[in-house]
Amino acid sequence: MNETSPARTVIVTGGTGGLGAAVTRHLLDAGWRLVVPWYVEAELDRVAPHPNLETIRADLSDEQDVEAVVECATKDEARPLYGVVNLVGGFAAGRRVHETPIEVLEAQLSINLTIAYRVIQAALPELIRHGGGSVVCIGSAAAVRPFPGAATYVASKAAVSALVQALAVEYAGDNIRVNGLLPTMVDTPANRDAMPEADRSSWARPTDIAEVIGFLLGDSSRAVSGASIPVVNVAGSD
Template sequence: MCPMVRRSVLVTGGTGGLGGAVTAAFREAGWRVVVPERRSTTAESAADDVVRLAADLTEPAGAARAVEAAAGDETVPLRAVVNLVGGYASGGLVHETPIDEFERMLTANLRPTYLVTRAALPHLVAAGGGAVVCVSARAALSPFPGAAGYATAKAAVLAFANAVAVEYRRSGVRANTVLPSVIDTPANRAAQPDADHSRWVAPAEIATVIRFLASDESAPTSGAAVPVYGRA
């Protein structure tokens, strides 16, 4: 355990392929990491500077619970929120996509980002500033056929982060977004076994960029949309 932990970061989606790399990157830099998980148990556990707790981030109460766990220790104030949680689905063209499927992408990608960020902002302001990092996608700028709901939801995440950047800059809170292409995770390899995986971006590479955007080293940067495409 790092003896000089002074900051906390809340990482949503911290158990996924990208989330594990992001959690590790912050731990290596001495951050206290809080990772909410969507599971039935209500227990909270901490090990290796990582606090894990059950919270449904699609509901206001769950988002508030996660933020309170991250901000509850005044000796290591909450200074960063990393919004990784999301989802992907593809299907037909727009006229073939049921409204329920379209809205499911908004619920999976935008709603948790909004609820967690909304709950965390007062704590970041009270701590004297901090950072919000969101994960959009290349598809937000360059959509592809059959994923209108996903592309729309990721574009909304980007717009939301930009709104936070504008509204909270005078309070010292920055908001930036990373836009991955295809992330080289086991799940994506299984879904696309014939793709050229060498062109995909590694989770650890994205994690380094996210940690930088949350750190004091990126203090002048807010409202940025950072492409992390690898060679794709």
């Protein structure tokens, strides 16, 4: 069997973002059927129409919208839901804990942890029904190598890694694998614009992350679950 199977469906949250567009292209090229929820209409320009791509407007903090996404992903019984890729996330930094309102922590937990939890929770019954699947979440290298001024972000991403490990144990008996990626800064246009003077030599490239996600979804990684995998630009090139 190839790395992926065209007879399977994957939900990719954040699939129209700076990282997500690269992941979407890679998985479509590999033959997956994709369901990509979107919230900002302008981001749809990043993904070209494709016969195996379905986009759906959704607020992933809303339970009914999440259910609609899963329903879209499960309407084709010939290509059952097999994978969930959680790319939605946000970043906040700049102040130390005693200077940071609790609302910042709550917002970081909401976008980085709660949305992933909600989408996975909604998809799990379908993965179980079809005999298993693969879930991939985006954490952060900062979760294991924190830096000052980003405690709320670090805590939320560390929680994502903990969720990955807990899910991997809970659903191993259902043949559901759950893994997380720990990228350094991701080399997207938005991050380049925000930090024009930064040293980008170790920034993780979206295309590299997409290839790792493709591997984790595919059958060749069937023995990998509960992993937190660093993703960096090892070559140190643009």
